[in-house]
Amino acid sequence: MPPFTRGVPASPSSGSQVGGRGAFMSIISRWWRRNKVALLFLSPWLLGLLTLSLIPMMVSLYLSFTNYNLFQSPDWVGWNNYINLFTNDTRYIKALEVTFIYVFVGVPLQLTLALALAMFLNRGLAGLELFRGIFYIPSLLGPSVAIALLWRKVFGSDGLFNQLVSNFGIEPRSWIGDPDTSLLTLILLHVWQFGSPMVIFLAGLRQIPKEYYEAASIDGAGRVGSFFRITIPMLTPILFFNLVMQIINAFQAFTSAFIVGGNGGVLDSTLFYTLYLFIAGFNNFQMGYASAMAWILLLIIGFFTALFFLSSKKWVHYET
């Protein structure tokens, strides 16, 4: 006998006698009967989702309308936190500035490098597997404390980078300690993690049928032409995916900024949004303020994601 047969439906006569409510209840009980076991298996994950994600999110939303210093109970202040962030807090504006630069310079650079290397690897050179692995390693290690510490040493005044560039006549200096260059070191750290989108681009490149290129070369298209007319359009779904994922990721960057300059770095030049959130919440004990910042970040990321999705109809070509 099959294990999960449908329950016997309620007989029409009894349903219509009790009326709409009876039918509703019977639908619920039927749904329950069919999905009981699935729910049981899902329960650990559901419990986690509820207690570790959904409920904390709701609490955070509530807290964002309060002043909460962790020791005394929250104190309702309405929209004050949100208003203060934009009208009264120069550090917040600076954090927005720094984060936007990091995201909108770092991600395009990273994806360009990823695509370039994917194309290079796609030529079918020997040792593809090896290089793909090596290029991927930074993505694995990248956003970690260890690498951030390493980065700080490398770009310090007596670091490896200075030893390298002094050969090219660039004067050695503390790249981390200089407010003009410190953000660049962090952008470089982000670009260095190109491996993950590169692997995805590579997979996408492999899927482009060779016939298209052959047909194009017969029609007289050069390398550049076929790149812009075939490769890019065929890759737009992958490009879209990588763009959205990396931008969401980059907005939430924290570790590198925290290690390189735990208090926002020199003159707040590496004050990432999430870092300022952390400082407000945990150093200054302003949890309500920090919660407001968190929800604004959600809105910002949501805005850009929606922007990409809506515009995707114009520039992403899915193969039908």
Place this chain on the structure above:
Amino acid sequence: MRGKRKWIALLVAVFMLLLTACGGASKNESASSNNASSNNNSSQGTSSQSEQSQVTLRVAWWGNESRAKIYNEILDLYEQLNPHVKIVRETANYGDYYTKLAAQFAGSNPPDLIGMHMLNYGGEYVAKGVLEPLDPYIENGAIQTADWDPAILESGRVDGTMYGISKGVTFTSIVVNKRMLAEAGVSLPDHTMNYEEYAEFVRKLQSKLPSGVYASSDGIQWEHAIDTWVRQKGKNLMSPDGSQVGFTKEDLKEFYQYWDNLAKEGVVTPASITAEYKNQPQENSTLVKGITATLITNLNQAKIYTNYTDDELDVIRWPLMADGAYKGGENLQSSAWSISKSSKNKEEAVKLLNWFVNDIEAGKIFKAELGIPGNLKVQEALKDILHPLDVKGFELQAEASNDAPPVMVRAPGSPQIIEAVFSFGEQIAFGRMSVDEAVEGAFAEFDRILKTR
């Protein structure tokens, strides 16, 4: 049969839940000093000892590896002497320690015996009402204070009530590399050096130093520099209730001007080097790396630097203010033991506290790690085995208690005010703002901080 499958499915789900729950619990057993997360181990366990019921105390302190070794040695000794007590140790480095502590209090899960920096955080934590007042224990003798230096004992008092018993007091000072001084042909300044004389001293020193080496680290971003400055003027960083800043724009301008002048003359480390070496551990300091000939730091840290350099080091007193309301301004920084109000083991925690600060053996192991001990008998016993720089510290403290104003614990919100003084100091150091602009900016920032607290 269908029924049987359902039961199997249920069993599997329950089993998986148990598995994930058990995986977490086994980690809680190892209570090594490296365990940074707080574990809920304060329940009473059954023991094989027949005398007293087993008590578990959670003790938290800040510091690095070498300090953790010292604490662990002392706590191990206590456990040996008191077999019914088990001490769970929790530690973090200074930067993360208070973040962690705040989170623990928020989760109603604080340690029993807590390391508390009275100056910086005493005011904050007392205002939150989470520390146990210690006067009753002093009065009934559970905490012995008869042999204590009164100034050091009083440094644990906030708003009239005792909240912390000092493990050691320290204050700001200047560590000097004697070899570099000798090579430059400059003699060590004496203890009555004032700000003008200090400026002359570093200028003279700088003129004899090779390029790339500086006479001193920059005081503009040293929290105790501004604190001492305003105290020498007879004021304080903030009003006691934390509602107002305690000094004027003039005071701040003079402070910024003094250090900016030195920076412009190339006598102190330039901005990017100061930035790079901020918050680095001692082994990575400008003093150890030979980038500066002197270093501004707290007195009790002086001996730590001797571990990392072969050069002979000495420590001198922070400059006096010749025309100030007070000549000296050092604020005693007391690293104290406090007890959480919600602790379930207060009696035992008090016993441990009392032993830690008064016992000669414990004192000998601790060796003035956090500064000058309060118990005079312990001070005496330590004179022979202490590092010479620590002994010098006893002298300096005796002088400071004569000409500096009484200790004032910082009001809540002080860390943010100090941060603001730094960040505008940094703007000056990088040449992004003039002194006047920075003073205006700083006071605007103070207003903002005070409004949103």
